[in-house]
Amino acid sequence: MLTTLVGVLGTSMLVRSAGDRVNVLAIARDVPVGQEITAEDLTTAALPADPALKPVPANQKASVVGRRATAALHAGELLTDGQLHGGSGLAAGQELVAVEVQRGAAPVDALASGDKVKIVTTPGKDEAVTKNTAPPEEVQAKVVKVGAPNASGAVVVQVAVASTDGSVLAARAATGRVAIVLASKG
Template sequence: MTSTATRDGARLAREPVPAPTQFIPPPKLRRRPALIAAAVTAICLGALLAGWAWTATSNTQEVLVARNGIERGSVIEDADLARVRLSADPALKPVSASEFDQVVGQRAALDIAEGSMLSPSSITSSLTPAAGSSVVGIALTPAQAPGLDLRYGDHVRVVVTPAEGDDLPSGVPTFNDAEVVGVHVSDETGQSVVDLLVPHADATVLATRVAAGNIALVLDSRDR
């Protein structure tokens, strides 16, 4: 028993004693201002983009646009319309897509180009010409027409002018009041053709004066 204890003591004496664990502090991280600024900028930019996306999405509305070109006076059919969601300026007063069924069956108050938004002024439930009215077409030379472009709804006067070589009549020249309901250029003559809405009783007289060619069109004030 004594010899065994002696051998164990000798073995323990030969085994090295482990050194105490030394605490090594973590390395100090170097701050890089450029990286910090870039990270802050990226965060701010992401927030701005998210806000813009939310605003753009929340301001969109579903409106009606013309799938095909619609001529003035034509009956609007469901195939002529499309529902489109877009960001539209409220000042344009676009027709909401929820009014689809109400718009179908009405007439185009003016020429509606393909892809354009519908507005309340572009549709009408009335037929032109209405009862008691007539439409007279007038082909005008540049000397007979005003310099300004004529628009749908303009109020004009068709003034009778003297024939070439005749004296000016005394008193107030004869004229007819009318409203412009259409303007286009003739493919054959290149002249401007203006469709005028007049009372039914004046249509025959005006057509006779137009046929004589001695007329001029006067544009009255657009201030209503």
């Protein structure tokens, strides 16, 4: 009798806990790294609540659409915040510019997302810098992402800049004659 009662109570608890499900976001179709996520890329899944799992709740779908994948996403996977770029990273009136800086032209080990930096124009290899040389042109920016160094040590740093500076900075970056100066973090 006691065994039967324990069995009934155990079964009752299992059935009740199986009903404690949460709706979370899952990937409906493959999404390549860097691609903007659309509503069609997402579906929902109902899972038992588990504090060890940290999928994005289904009610946050609207805040996920438009963000970019930081890794390749595969159909059937649960979606986590770590797989998403922190939004567009851009406020109204900003543009995202990729700046490749050569080895030694940026404190890449100290740069992190959110850092405020100055991007300055550097002289060409054969240009002399004297007291009479005009000061370098500067663009204020905020670091969005720092890439890994390539084989030659160059690093691509993605920065958010005012939309009035986006084209100018992109043109300067294309020449390879830029350096990044990190503002004080204190």
